[in-house]
Amino acid sequence: MAIPYIVxxxxxxxxxDKPQLWYAVGKxxxxxxxxxxxxxxxxxxxxxxxxxxxVEAVLAATGEIxxxxxxxxxxxxxxxxxxxxxxxxxxxxxxPEDVLPHSVRLSRxxxxxxRMLTLAVKRAGCHRIPFKYYFPEELLTKxxxxxxxxxxxxxxxxxx
Numbered sequence: 001m002a003i004p005y006i007v008x009x010x011x012x013x014x015x016x017d018k019p020q021l022w023y024a025v026g027k028x029x030x031x032x033x034x035x036x037x038x039x040x041x042x043x044x045x046x047x048x049x050x051x052x053x054x055v056e057a058v059l060a061a062t063g064e065i066x067x068x069x070x071x072x073x074x075x076x077x078x079x080x081x082x083x084x085x086x087x088x089x090x091x092x093x094x095x096p097e098d099v100l101p102h103s104v105r106l107s108r109x110x111x112x113x114x115r116m117l118t119l120a121v122k123r124a125g126c127h128r129i130p131f132k133y134y135f136p137e138e139l140l141t142k143x144x145x146x147x148x149x150x151x152x153x154x155x156x157x158x159x160x
Contacts, residue, residue: 080117086106087109
């Protein structure tokens with residue numbers, strides 16, 4: 001399986017004259033939400049033989065335990081998945097004793113994927129979603145149509 005992407009035009013803000021160039025942009029295969037814990041539980045159940053309901057309960061409890069650990073100031077590392085940690089911030093104060101709990105807030109929860117997970121996803125590679133699916137017909141050039149045709153032929157060869 002490969003990671004799908006589309007091509008879109010963006011301004012390169014690092015350049016003085018700011019030319020518009022074409023870039024690959026990740027394209028999700030769903031409108032919103034992605035895979036849910038129910039979907040993951042179903043797949044884990046199929047691979048392990050555990051009942052889906054048991055797997056869902058374990059996933060729900062895992063989320064609660066991660067929440068509790070992060071709320072207590074701990075980081076959480078799940079081998080094969082990644083690490084969760086928090087970051088806090090406050091406005092600046094002239095004296096250290098003025099930095100009180102009511103002036104400190106959570107700025108974000110960080111997740112860093114496990115190195116092996118990242119490598120496995122990188123090995124999956126990428127594939128361009130055909131231009132014809134997201135460019136209006138009148139904007140498709142001959143080269144774009146040819147690129148779509150070549151990609152389709154290549155995919156057919158891989159699937160044989």
